[in-house]
Amino acid sequence: MKPLLVVLYFQFCVLLLPSNVPAASSISIEAGIDEEGDIVTLNHIVGRTSNSNKNRLMHKDAHDESLNSFPLQFDSTSSRFERFMQDETCTDDSSFTFTTWDETPRTCKWLQRGKSWKRQKQFCAKVENGIRISDKCQQSCGFCSTCSYRCHKKWLIKSDVCEHDSVCSSCADTKPFHQTCKNLWEKCGDHDSRVYGGLDCSEIKSLDKCFMQNIEEDYRETLVKTDWHRKEQPNELKYNHGPKEKRYDWFLERKPYEPIVNDETIIAGVLYTFSESTLKMSVYFPPLYPWESTKVYLELIGETSTNTYLDDCEILPFIWMCTFRISDLPMDESYKYKVTYYPKVWNRDTVFEYQGLVPLQTGKPIIAALSCLGHRDTVDANSLVHGVLDSNPDVIVLLGDHNYFHHQVSYGFLETIYHINNLTKSLPTIVQLDDHDYGLGNIFGAGINGTYNSGEGFTGSHPCLFMSYEHQALSHLPDPASNKTLLNGIKYRYTNYIYDEVDMAIMEARKFKNQQDTLLGQDQEEWLENWCNDSNLTRIVLTQTPFISIATHYRGQQKSKWTTTNKNFKDPNGFPPEARARALEILKDCSSLVVSGDQHVGFSVEYPEYKVMDCATPAAYNSVFWRINDNPLNGTYTDNHDNLYILKEIYNVPPEMREMTPMSTIHTSPDIYRFVRHGRNIWGGFALGCFVTFS
DSSP states (O other): OOOOEEEEETTEEEEEOOTTSTTOSOEEEEEEEOOOOOBOBTTBOOOOOTTOOOOEEEOGGGOTTHHHHOOOOSOTTSHHHHHHHOOTTOOBOTTOOEEOTTOOEEOGGGGGSSSHHHHHHHHTTOEETTEEHHHHBTTTTTTTSOHHHHHHOTTTOTTTTSTTOSTTHHHHHHOTTOOOHHHHHHHHOSOSOOEETTEEOHHHHHHHHHHHHSSOTTTTTGGGSTTGGGSOOOGGGGSSSOSOTTTTHHHHTOOTTOOSTTSSOSOOEEEEEEETTEEEEEEEOOOOOTTSOOEEEEEEEETTTOOEEEEEEEOBTTTTEEEEEEOSOOSSSOEEEEEEEOOOSSOOSOOEEEEEEEOOOOSSOOEEEEOOOOTTTTTOOHHHHHHHHTTOOSEEEEOSOOOOOSSSHHHHHHHHHHHTHHHHTTSOEEEOOOGGGGTOSSOOSBSGGGOSOTTSBOOSSOHHHHHHHHHHHHTTSSOOSOOOBOTTSOBOOOEEEEETTEEEEEOOSSTTOOSSSOSSOHHHHHHHHHHHHHOOSEEEEEOSSOSSOOOSEEEOSSOSSOEEOOTTOOOSTTSSHHHHHHHHHHHTTTOSEEEEOOSSSEEEEEETTTTEEEEEOOOSBOOSOEEEOOOOTTOEEEOTTOOEEEEEEEEOOOGGGTTSOTGGGTSSOHHHHHHHHTTSOSSSSBOEEEEEEEO
């Protein structure tokens, strides 16, 4: 194999591959600024079964106004529809009386006087002489409104929405606005499993137990709990988390059924991938009020065929998202999509939409890779979004460290997605999780500090929290390559994403790591070998952190001095060295490019024994900590673990700025702050991403 020629200069990193690399003549890297599938008619849309991955298909000639009429859940001309919307026989029994606490006889009309809601809540569900008051006072108890509305009001019927309840049986039968799994679970109580109206509440139950029983009640994940709106948020959220005092107002100040503050919709954003004829799209919301719906609808229309595909999903509390899946989707055209959400369970007076594109995937994509969105700067990401979009990327890769909240991890990811939603709305987006995305720093996947055998799983918090973080961030990725789990229950998540002529391995670089001899783990190594042998496409590897410990010096957020790194610096994939060598040996003659992040310094290196290049993205917002390497370019060096590398390019903090601390770049003078935030250099504030182009 011929040597690699690398030219890397400010905001550009060009890698020329040898001509015998499979399916690629050259790659350049720019670091620039940054359910059955029936055909249906308009009035008869077929529902989806829970064990099918096929989706509903609607041809345009059967549904000319799909965007305007979607989603229909029932035949609007049927008598069943009329019976649902109104009940002309619903009235009060004028001869009926009941007694109150003072033994005074009352008629139904009394329930409507004074503080009617209080009287209804106290007496409608009461049984007197074997007669339920609500059965005789239907109108005064609010039972002449729609069935779903009656089901929805827990103070109208104490046992309202469980399967045995006769009053709401028609809700389960027609269910155009059937109860959501979240509300069902709250009302039906703690059963081993609860399935109602086609909804399986077991997942909700597990999340509920995780968040409410296994975390400290006083501060962890308070922003995403179902009672977020009733409690004063902890003091720690009032400082240390951003330059804007009202950082959380975008959802904390939102009123029920209203959009996000200063926005037009309540939908915070989407993430999707479209690989091997399967579209998976996750849709994200701010934390919702308990009485708001959790049902969301997707409509997808082919721009050439005009075929329409429908799906729906249930928002999960605590992580406030759900995922659509459309399989067997032709990849020879682009698509328009619309996400629709009705916040009111009982009517559709209010509707929110979110629209975007799924572009046609052809050839080799331009890949924009980002990492390390600092917790102080994610509130305003417009400069980052515009800078990336100006490069016209085809794929977005978020390599990890999407927030640094640690005690509010689920919220932190929602915030990041909301503030970069214009970046991910119409571009496939690959997401990886690094250490801070689990709420911990420099973690190993083999127990405490990696001292256990590989496969033990992360420690430091309850495993169900880790699983919920992964569900929130990774559900839209192509299906994992393995259905195995670690000993603590966390799933394997490594997989690959095929974009026409390019096959991207999405690695897990921390989950299996220990202190002895394991980095990727045996299963992932075997999968990686098979990936190399099975694909004739251009192959690149995406990993959270690079295969080198590049930094020679380090400076923390508010540290007064720079610290020299040593052999104790084991955070990147440069450790353990024996396991690193096995991984790179697999990649030799397979993939000449690794794209990584995490280290808060942008660089390009070559591993000469393996003919592999590693291009690491700088921190997208670099106000957390800094790392540098002042070695001359094009020299051959070894890191703290004796790993050989050739330094092709590096973007260090300029010498004249090194007396400052990373944190101080936020609170510095306006001129320096603008300089930092708008990418004039990558030493602090807004920096760069890696842009991979193929030619």
